[in-house]
Amino acid sequence: MIRLRLAVVALSLMILAMVAGTPPSFAADKDVSAELESLDLEDLLQVEMVSPSERKQSLENIAGSYTILTEEDIKRSGARSVPEALRTVPGVVVTRTDTDKWSIGVRGFSGTFNSKQLILVDNRPITSPYFHGVIWSSQNLPIQQVKRIEVIRGPWTSLWGSESFNGVINVITKSAAEIQGNRSVTTAGTDGVSQYLRKGIHISENATMAVFAKGEYEPGKNYRIRGRTEKGSTDWTTGSGGFRADWLNAYTDQFSLQGQLAGSSITEYSPPGNPFSANKDKSDYSGYAQILWDRKTGARSGMQFRSSYTRTEITVSDMENMSNTVDAEFIYSNEQLDGHFLTFGIGGKYFWDEFSQGENVQVSNDSIYRLDFSGFAKDRITLIDEKLFLTLGLKLDYSGDSDLTPQPTARLLYMEDDEEYWLAYSYANRKPGFWLRDGNYRVRVRDKEYTMSVGEDLENEKLSSFEAGYRKLFSETLKLDLSLYLNSYDQMVTFSFDEDTNTATPVSGLSGTSYGLEVALDWQPWSFLTLRPSIDLSNQDFQNVPEGIPGFSPPLNSALYNIKLQALIDLAENWELDLFTSYLNSMDNKDLSTGFGFDARLAWQAREDLSLELIGNNLLTNVDENNFAPVEPSCTLRLTWDF
Known part of the structure; x- marks a missing residue:
């Protein structure tokens, strides 16, 4: 662990030195964009190659429910992290459960260790193989590195397998060619301070490289938890440094190499609802390296190879976990002359975890x-x-401790002028995570302490999902997106409580249905105003759902409505005002951050190379909060300088 700490510090110092000492690139350098400008229309159409997988190609014209957050969307949301950016997405519920912990749920499931969706960064899974959730405190991905976020609601098992149980969130970072030059982003406010530095350079005519570093400090805040004000964890300090190098050869081969080291420390408290926190100081560390090779073999065909190594060291309450993951995948696609566009791939993942009990x-x-x-x-x-x-798609998953599990999908898409209609069916069959089958810990449920025991002979969780949707482009300024879904769950893991021995045992005893409607509009009534309202109506009907199980992702078993409205206003030349408001409520006041939220962002582009933003979060709150709601509003000043 000491060597990893030294590596984090050394890499950060090296990157800071490179940012400060590397001479700026000159306009005479020939970059990819300049080469593209010299091409005619026919050549440009050839350059727009179709990716070997739907994982990389645009999500337009697909038979599924999706949202794409562009770089501009992320900036205008005022988000300082990936979870914050996801708050604006229809069908996604984001809750900050502590200073360094987030709960992200898609279509009705939520929890600190929510295992119902797959989260990727540049197609690299960041979901923990052991805990089946994302430990956000160990990620530390600077939001300034993010190019777009693709959110796919509903299972896409034929591509991503059973991990995409309720959806897929893929965070796409910027290539080295897209982050050339020097940039500094400084934030300061009631939630702490942060500094981000970036340097992008040309290595050769077809090769680019970028390095970055970020440090951040948050003092922590209090939270409203089940009607009481509880102290959250304090003194959260994070640091990260990374690089990316890209090489492009004649538009047929693309090679990328990227990596990052990150570390964090925090004084952790254990409020109700966060059973995996402890009253102690803790530190988390992570690092990864990834290599990607993409080759275009035809106008609509290609192949891709990706491999990565990820290492994390985290503390869960008073247990330390060191995790290593090596994964690789190969994907090939080819459009046949008789109207078939085939894509197939193989992949493998090897992970090993070690624990200090x-x-x-x-x-x-x-x-x-x-x-x-x-x-x-x-x-x-x-x-x-x-x-x-x-x-038509089929994925076969094989794990060392389970049988071969098929994951089929069928999707139908009809397009007519500016309209799209789609239908989909997906089936998922997944083994419960190691954490549920192997963990022993104590947790307080309904003001009584239980010891969680190992779950034996757990069955695979199963999901049958039916979806339908409609999209229409009424004009260049008005777009409608509507989705309906019905999910049938079986053999889901729940808990059996023994009041005599005060033990709780995971069992495969939960089944039920979830259905809902998602409606989203993108409307620009005037040139200076864009409105993005959305509404998510859902209902869950499950039997024998235990209440008050903190940290996991049990169904709410009630009707839920989530209303969001984002307003993007161009006040004047170089001035922007962005507002975001949401209202979330469940019909029977389940354990959820219900109530009203309001955020605002005021931005001024002082010069071409200098911008200033004033960001306010949790403004005008304290309306019927039930669980995990920040007590105090926050205000942040963000300064972006290109030099």
Whole structure:
């Protein structure tokens, strides 16, 4: 652990030195954008190659429910982290449960260790193989590095397998060519301070490289939890440094290498609802390296190879976990002459975890090793040229401790002028996470303490999902997106409580249905105003749902409505005002951050190379909060300088 700390510090210092000492690039350098400008229309159409997988190509014209947050969307949301940016997405519930902890749920499930969706960064899974959730405190991805965020609601099992149970969130970072030059982003406010530095340079005619570093400090704040004000964790200090290098050869081969080291420390408290916190100082560390090779073999065909290594060291209450993951995948696609667009791929993942047991939290084994394999095939069949498409897909997942599990999907898309209609069916079959089958810990439920025991003979969780949708572009300034879904769950993990022994055991005893409606508009009534209202209406009907299980992601088992409105206003030349308001409520006041939220951002572009933003969060709150709501509003000043 000491060596990893030294590596984090050394890399950060090296990057800061490079930012300060590297001479600026000159306009005479020939970059990719300049080369593209010299091409005619026919050549440009050839450059717009189709990716070997729907994981990289644009999500336009797909039979599914999706939202794409662009770089501009992320900036105008005022977000300082990926979870904050996701708050504006329809069908997504984001709750900050502590200073360094987030709960993100898609279509009705939420919790600190929510395992119901897959989260990726540049197609690299950041969901913990052991805990089946994302430990956000160990990620530390600077929001300034993010190019876009793709949110796909509903299971896409034929591409991503059973991990995409309720959806997929893919964070796409900027290439080195897109972050050339020097940039400094400084923030200061009631939530602390941060400093981000970036340097992008040309290595050669076709190669670019960028390095970055970021440090941040947050003092922490109090939270409203079940009607009481509780102290959150304090003194959260984070630091990260990373790089990316890209090489492009004649528009046929693209090679990328990227990596990051990050560390954080915090004085942790254990308020109700966060059973995996402890009253102690703790530190988390992480690092990864990824290599990507993308080759275009034809106008609509190509292949891609990606491999990464990820290491994290985290503390869960008083137990320390060191995790290593190596994964690799190969994808190939080819459009056949008879109207078939085939995509297939194979992949594998090997991870090993080691544990230093605690008194409050333990696992059955001091170390765990596992090798997983998967393969998928997908065919997009053109039934009517440029109008009707049928997509059939199947992924096979194999884990070292379970049988081969098929994950099929069928999707139908009809396009007519500016309208799209789609239908989809998906099936998911997934093994419960190691954490549920192997963990031992104590937790307070309904003001009574229980010891969680190992769950034995847990069955695979199963999901059958039916979806339908409609999209229409009424004009260049008005777009409608509507989705309906019905999910049937079976053999979901829940808990059996023994009042005599004060123990709780995971069992495969939960089944039920979830259905809902998502409606989103993108409307620009005037040139200076864009409105993005959305409404998410859902209902869950499950039997034998235990209440008050903190940290996990049980269904709410009630009706839920979530209303959001984002207003983007161009006040004047170089002035922007952005407002975001939301209202979330459940019909029977379940454990959820219900109530009204309001955020605002005022931005001034003082010069081409200098901008100033004033960001306010949690303004005008304290309306019927029930659980995990920040007590105080916050105000942040953000200064961006290109030099």
